[in-house]
Amino acid sequence: MKSPVVTGPFALGAALAGREQAALLRHRIATQGSVAGRLQVADRDYLNFSANDYLGLADHSAIKAAFKAGIDCYGTGSGASPLVTGYSRAHQQLEETLAEWLGVEAVLLFNCGFSANQAVLKALLGKAHRLWQDKLNHASLQEMGSQLPCKMTRFGHNDMAALASQLEPGRGLIVSEGVFSMDGDQAPWAELARLAGQSGNWLMIDDAHGLGVLGPQGRGTLAAQRVPPASVHIQMGTFGKALGVAGAFVGGSRELVDYLVNFARHYVYSTHMPAAQACAVSKSIELVRAADESRAHLAQLIARFRQGAAALGWQLGASNTPIQPLLVGESTVALQLAERLRALGLWVTAIRPPTVPVGTARLRITLSAAHREQDIDRLLEALGPCTLSATSNEDAADPRGARHA
Numbered sequence: 001m002k003s004p005v006v007t008g009p010f011a012l013g014a015a016l017a018g019r020e021q022a023a024l025l026r027h028r029i030a031t032q033g034s035v036a037g038r039l040q041v042a043d044r045d046y047l048n049f050s051a052n053d054y055l056g057l058a059d060h061s062a063i064k065a066a067f068k069a070g071i072d073c074y075g076t077g078s079g080a081s082p083l084v085t086g087y088s089r090a091h092q093q094l095e096e097t098l099a100e101w102l103g104v105e106a107v108l109l110f111n112c113g114f115s116a117n118q119a120v121l122k123a124l125l126g127k128a129h130r131l132w133q134d135k136l137n138h139a140s141l142q143e144m145g146s147q148l149p150c151k152m153t154r155f156g157h158n159d160m161a162a163l164a165s166q167l168e169p170g171r172g173l174i175v176s177e178g179v180f181s182m183d184g185d186q187a188p189w190a191e192l193a194r195l196a197g198q199s200g201n202w203l204m205i206d207d208a209h210g211l212g213v214l215g216p217q218g219r220g221t222l223a224a225q226r227v228p229p230a231s232v233h234i235q236m237g238t239f240g241k242a243l244g245v246a247g248a249f250v251g252g253s254r255e256l257v258d259y260l261v262n263f264a265r266h267y268v269y270s271t272h273m274p275a276a277q278a279c280a281v282s283k284s285i286e287l288v289r290a291a292d293e294s295r296a297h298l299a300q301l302i303a304r305f306r307q308g309a310a311a312l313g314w315q316l317g318a319s320n321t322p323i324q325p326l327l328v329g330e331s332t333v334a335l336q337l338a339e340r341l342r343a344l345g346l347w348v349t350a351i352r353p354p355t356v357p358v359g360t361a362r363l364r365i366t367l368s369a370a371h372r373e374q375d376i377d378r379l380l381e382a383l384g385p386c387t388l389s390a391t392s393n394e395d396a397a398d399p400r401g402a403r404h405a
């Protein structure tokens, strides 16, 4: 391959060529339409096993109606940052609903989960503090953690003994995820709460993938694991996954929220999410709380998929959530498999480094309550018997690479 000509200070071409050579180059694909559990690309219909729309709400008529009514009432934008005039009664009502649903004193809304995570770490952690986080945490947490003046330690995935040996009393913050985005497994929250309580450190959960899916009324991973919300100082969740809209929140004590209102730069210096969007999220929460039937259906689909895939010899992760990764190993093989499924009308994304550790490329299959049993059967039939040699997470190197798709 010809070396790209370097035309400026940033060697963009070389970086792109390097990714292409390693089968790691990313492309975007423009989708059409919006039907839960389905996808249209270039006028062809696919079953969608790649979205995080776990309850099939992204296309729900009541949420769309609430969004439209919100636009009629508040307009399309919020017009300003929240401390200027961007904070409306719709935002306030959503904060109150979230606080009551999740059992926290107060809540603050953010435009997305990426900025919510970064805002919290940046606002809290100074030079004298310590940050401990799971090595499989999301890119937003890893990247901000590595840029802060405080010392960050990444503990082995869900390795509580390693965390316990690293903790220093009363020095900072432990952060982990409810459901890990690329693996679908859960962190042990009772143990995390115990370690945080014992060591006098704060604890934060990123429950982007547990909210709406797990626990009574979809209250998330803490509720599913029966961990009292009061034992976790900071709860973060997103609206763009099971809730089917977009945006995020941070919840905790009133003092925490007052502090973030004053010191969280991503909050203070950013135009607030449209009030209409807050109206849509409030409607979504109403539906999510009442969606036990959808969650039961989803659980059945998950069990059906796991049983079928295991019988076909595929290596499954330790996940009882809608995120069901099939470990493949090599990026080229993951891409080929995704391509083969696509040819059969099934949309499954190959996830490659640096999103996941080197050697653990995978098909990240996500299930939705919008799927039917026959959709799962079609996926299993298309996958067919596994012909790959075994790979495992533990065998892989541990790059410090960021986790993003």
Ligand SMILES: Cc1ncc(COP(=O)(O)O)c(C=O)c1O
Pocket (backbone or CB within 6 Å): 111, 112, 113, 114, 115, 117, 138, 140, 177, 181, 206, 208, 209, 238, 239, 240, 247, 248
């Ligand atoms: C675990 C986790 N945290 C945070 C985020 C970021 O959320 P958002 O998409 O709202 O920026 C994601 C989304 O991909 C995620 O998977």
